[in-house]
Amino acid sequence: MLTLTRSVGETIRIGDDIEVHVVEVRGGTVRLGFKAPREVAIHREEVYRQIAEANLLAAQVTADSLGALAAFAPSAAVSEAATERTDDSA
Amino acid sequence: MTPPSIATLSAPACAPAPVQHRVPGPAPLQVQGLSLAEPLPGFPGHRDYVLVPAEDGGRLFWLQSVAPDGPRFLAVPAGAFFPDYSPRPPEAACDELGLGDVADASLYCLVTVPDGDVAAATANLRAPVVVNPATHRARQVVLLDGSHPIRAPLRR
Numbered sequence: 001m002l003t004l005t006r007s008v009g010e011t012i013r014i015g016d017d018i019e020v021h022v023v024e025v026r027g028g029t030v031r032l033g034f035k036a037p038r039e040v041a042i043h044r045e046e047v048y049r050q051i052a053e054a055n056l057l058a059a060q061v062t063a064d065s066l067g068a069l070a071a072f073a074p075s076a077a078v079s080e081a082a083t084e085r086t087d088d089s090a
Numbered sequence: 091m092t093p094p095s096i097a098t099l100s101a102p103a104c105a106p107a108p109v110q111h112r113v114p115g116p117a118p119l120q121v122q123g124l125s126l127a128e129p130l131p132g133f134p135g136h137r138d139y140v141l142v143p144a145e146d147g148g149r150l151f152w153l154q155s156v157a158p159d160g161p162r163f164l165a166v167p168a169g170a171f172f173p174d175y176s177p178r179p180p181e182a183a184c185d186e187l188g189l190g191d192v193a194d195a196s197l198y199c200l201v202t203v204p205d206g207d208v209a210a211a212t213a214n215l216r217a218p219v220v221v222n223p224a225t226h227r228a229r230q231v232v233l234l235d236g237s238h239p240i241r242a243p244l245r246r
Binding site for chain 1: 182
């Protein structure tokens with residue numbers, strides 16, 4: 001891994017179009033600013049990892065349970081309740 | 091060349107807010123191609139997907155990679171299951187998708203069914219797939235607001 005030492009107000013450039021600015025250093029915390037093309041997503045590592053793990057689990061869903069899952073939608077419950085009310089009034 | 095955007099991890103969210111997102115439907119049974127601006131985290135290399143209805147009610151969709159042996163996800167229109175869900179995607183993400191107003195977006199959340207236990211199924215509200223329905227461009231947007239759970243129970 002490349003390691004560089006930078007001070008507040010200094011910048012690191014990655015490739016042609018990504019800049020990382022050291023905005024503030026306080027105690028053990030560093031605040032960074034980023035300039036990057038719009039298509040480059042910037043995440044905190046732990047959040048990115050959580051999303052990737054959730055996606056990997058999500059890719060394992062099978063078609064077995066579609067009916068049961070659809071019934072969890074509150075809109076389905078509402079329409080069923082409306083039907084029941086209609087039946088009561090009839 | 092795309093002009094660079096400035097992003098910090100406290101970037102402003104799309105205005106105006108609060109917003110009500112359009113619920114896709116009613117029951118659009120056609121297949122919609124989606125071009126992802128960035129692959130889903132965990133699935134690099136897959137940008138081209140189709141969104142296919144998984145049932146007749148417009149509540150479940152397959153987000154299927156067009157690549158042979160590509161991944162497939164079950165996705166729910168956020169509003170169909172979580173009517174109070176009105177996240178504010180970062181401004182840069184909206185700009186990139188060409189969404190002038192985030193209310194024009196369609197939001198889908200990916201579903202997980204742990205160990206096949208349907209009653210324990212969850213949807214990822216922290217990272218919705220934001221779709222511009224006019225252009226079919228999309229991306230999974232990780233919300234900066236950590237109050238939206240990655241595993242929100244579908245059954246409530």
